[in-house]
Amino acid sequence: MSVKEQKTFCFQVKVNRDKCKGCQLCIFYCPVGYLVLSSRLNKKGVKFAETKKDNECIGCGFCYLICPDACIEIHGKEQDKEK
Amino acid sequence: MKKSFLLPKSLKNVDTHYCSGCGHGILHRLVAQAIDELNIREKTIGIAPVGCAVIAYNYWDFDVSEAAHGRALAVATGIKRCRPQNVVFTYQGDGDLASIGIAETLHSANRGENLTCIFVNNACYGMTGGQMAPTTLRGQKTITTPLGRDPESGDGWPLKLSEVLSVLDGVCFVARSSMSNPQGVKETYQYIKRAFINQIEKKGFSLVEVLSSCPTIWQKTPIDALRWIEDEMVKEFPLGVIKE
Numbered sequence: 001m002s003v004k005e006q007k008t009f010c011f012q013v014k015v016n017r018d019k020c021k022g023c024q025l026c027i028f029y030c031p032v033g034y035l036v037l038s039s040r041l042n043k044k045g046v047k048f049a050e051t052k053k054d055n056e057c058i059g060c061g062f063c064y065l066i067c068p069d070a071c072i073e074i075h076g077k078e079q080d081k082e083k
Numbered sequence: 084m085k086k087s088f089l090l091p092k093s094l095k096n097v098d099t100h101y102c103s104g105c106g107h108g109i110l111h112r113l114v115a116q117a118i119d120e121l122n123i124r125e126k127t128i129g130i131a132p133v134g135c136a137v138i139a140y141n142y143w144d145f146d147v148s149e150a151a152h153g154r155a156l157a158v159a160t161g162i163k164r165c166r167p168q169n170v171v172f173t174y175q176g177d178g179d180l181a182s183i184g185i186a187e188t189l190h191s192a193n194r195g196e197n198l199t200c201i202f203v204n205n206a207c208y209g210m211t212g213g214q215m216a217p218t219t220l221r222g223q224k225t226i227t228t229p230l231g232r233d234p235e236s237g238d239g240w241p242l243k244l245s246e247v248l249s250v251l252d253g254v255c256f257v258a259r260s261s262m263s264n265p266q267g268v269k270e271t272y273q274y275i276k277r278a279f280i281n282q283i284e285k286k287g288f289s290l291v292e293v294l295s296s297c298p299t300i301w302q303k304t305p306i307d308a309l310r311w312i313e314d315e316m317v318k319e320f321p322l323g324v325i326k327e
Contacts, residue, residue, distance in 0.1 A: 023298075064088035070094060070111075073088060075087050076087045
């Protein structure tokens with residue numbers, strides 16, 4: 001594969017905030033600090049995990065693996081490296 | 084490398100009643116993921132235990148039956164013998180599998196029933212308020228051992244059921260893993276998948292013991308509870324494949 005054809009991935013983390021119970025395990029295991037604890041409350045009355053806009057997800061899947069409430073999904077999308 | 088991480092179809096997208104940081108939620112997802120990957124959702128029958136996971140049928144999107152306390156493997160034996168074409172598994176905690184139901188567990192394993200058994204070990208009775216379980220660690224404080232479990236004073240030693248079952252001839256696969264970090268979760272998934280494959284290939288009884296956290300009863304934060312598994316529980320319950 002030539003350099004021009006190389007593809008890179010961007011990852012979008014979706015947190016279902018109303019299912020989140022605020023255990024913070026995803027925040028603890030995120031290697032790049034992409035997930036943080038929100039200052040707002042969800043319908044359960046707990047502070048939920050949310051994504052930080054100024055960092056980039058590397059798609060390791062640690063948050064998905066460790067989340068006890070299955071409220072995290074990671075969508076990987078292919079994009080050109082130059083973009 | 085996996086590009087997307089999506090929820091398995093066998094898991095309903097609903098709120099669970101589990102406490103914050105409880106390991107049951109992770110394990111429910113792993114079981115659903117293994118069933119989806121092996122494409123056996125339409126022929127799987129799960130047996131829910133008595134304990135915190137008693138209403139697991141509200142969270143899984145395949146057939147699940149309930150059993151009396153500790154009798155999940157007896158019910159599973161009946162279902163599997165009547166319907167050998169189905170994949171039958173039990174999901175049990177330490178109080179259910181290793182205490183009140185130990186007779187059913189030992190005899191199902193000894194008969195070599197073609198079943199998959201998933202054993203959640205959190206070293207206490209979670210649902211009833213934190214009494215001592217057979218798997219409670221030495222020195223661990225529970226509401227029935229307020230000074231810590233003391234084998235010398237008659238409390239007994241932690242029951243290593245996986246090692247006990249591994250010596251039986253009817254048992255084909257025994258493994259122990261922990262869900263204390265993402266790597267452990269991945270390992271647990273591989274063991275669960277192997278246990279299901281063993282049943283599909285009619286190899287016999289498979290047991291996967293999973294060390295799981297109970298932050299509420301242990302009175303720790305979810306993160307400290309996972310550290311406690313790594314620091315204390317793993318010393319008493321060594322990880323890895325015990326028999327295959």
